[in-house]
Amino acid sequence: MSVLAEGQIERFFNILNEVTEIVQKQKDQSYLDSLIEVLDTVQSGDVDALGLTSADAKKVDHKYAEFKRDDYDAETLRKSIQMAVLKATRVDKIQANYQITPDTIADIIGYIISGIFSGQKQLSLLDPAMGTGNLLTAVYNQLDNNLHIKPAVSGIENDDAMFELAASSFDIQHIHAELFHEDTIQNVLAPVVDVVISDLPIGYYPIDENTKGFRTRSSNGHSYVHHLLIEFAMDHVRNGGFGFFLVPSQLFKTNEAKQLLKWMQGNVYLQGLLNLPSELFQNKASQKAIMILQKSGGNAKQASPIMLGEFPSFKDRSAFQKFLTEIDDWQKKDLLQ
Template identity: 75%
Template sequence: MDSLIETLGAIQNGDDNDQGLSSADEKKLINIYAAFDQDDYDRETIRKAIQMAVLKAIRVDQIQANYQITPDTIANVIGYIMAGVFHDKKQLSILDPAMGTANLLTAIDHQLQSSLGIDITISGIENDDAMFELAADSVELQKIHAELFHEDAVQNVLAPVVDAVVSDLPIGYYPIDANAKGFSTHSETGHSYVHHLLIEFGMDHVKKGGFGFFLVPSQIFQTSEAKQLLKWMQGRVFLQGLLNLPKELFQNSAAQKAILILQNSGNGAKQVDPVMLGEFPSFKDQQAFAKFLTEIDDWEQKDLF
């Protein structure tokens, strides 16, 4: 992972910052960098190349689960839902409060620009040093203008207020109880769930009537800690949808994730009836998958607005 970060930096700076190489190896590497011209590749190709390199680094270094990249299949589904929600927008601002390497954020940015043809501004927050560096390099190599914050979102970052928040949330407990105390979703006893805190942070940075699209555990409302999350939601946000992703994508049912769709109150927003609930069919079953997307389209057009 460190080598990848160093290489991406060298590509942009046009020099070699490697240490500990023989002069012959250093010269060889400089020649490789010199032969690479990023202008030969479109931004989506560069994003996918970085994604593949990160995936290899995760596998080789045996890095923890929270470093895992959101697969493009899932990013495409979230982007599809967002395109339907924001189909009439002329401009759109998006924030990811736990952006990781920014693969989800930049994939959705590309997808929405391609499908809607609108001006999109993106912002992201990431606390981990390595992931932030990879995100910053990826955004720069893709020539995307973005506002990135190397911060812990739970520590009250001065992030922008946006039209939509989107995030593949880290799952687990937040270790610093004092930082969580300012959140309505904090646990009464012991550590708080970081994904609950980040949902609250995200929706606090969405405009009135704006949306949040979060990848969360499918059982998010069935845990003992869900009480505080549901209490916070009342009167503040509308639960508009919860769509389970196909079980085949996960090692077991406990690891299954869902797309949670929330909408801030205000600006004419209302609780949709019915709430969009369901489970995506297998991505391999193209006919069933296309039918489910059509049902989402119908729900967005007839019920959500």
């Protein structure tokens, strides 16, 4: 990244941070709630909407005057917003499901999608659990830069705060998206797309009544929400389309995996399972992987061999680049033939 881009990221983050702290202090509320208000007004410059005292409003007006949207590209703005959300998780000690997907992982997913869809003129993306929208916008920006495609984008999120952060992030980046503020498991009328991507929430889904009709639901007790979301997502992929999911590395080693594997047969092909570097996780049990699924039908077929492996340390650039080259070769020789 250029020094100029880094300076721009810091500049916009400082605007967001300083105004957020002013709002937080005056209203005596969380940093996250204050950030949501700021993101909602920074483009319009509507200081009155923040309900501040005249002295604070004057300070904010001065900060907002520093922001010229046309001076920034979308990726710079995304990274600045990401920094502000990361600060919110630290300041407010927010629960784990607000954690942002690391950019390196988003870059890998975008890289693989770019290889598979090279030469295409159109592409559509859906994230059924988009959170703050960071993964979705990061991949969008990468495809825009690498393939010169502006994908049609859809995202679903149930959490109020995360949805508002995502909606503001898309708006500020000037990314047109169809966003659904709903519980995905309650059968949202989402579009059928070429690719689904998601950093899946892990754990049990609490409302058993809503899981009726899902083949991955548990026969006893609560069902795994990540299983349900995988099924929902791949049901919304066109024949031959792809799903890229961040999942536990031990996904297929639980008792509940039987239902997931049973659903997969005849519906999707497991094309790859790439463990992320173990150094990113506290222990083996918390390690995650990128799972690549392909919807059956169309020109889809089972790749042979399946792409299995573990990424080398992200710090070892030479080994990391070598692994990406192996993925390229696998795509050309085994996946897309």
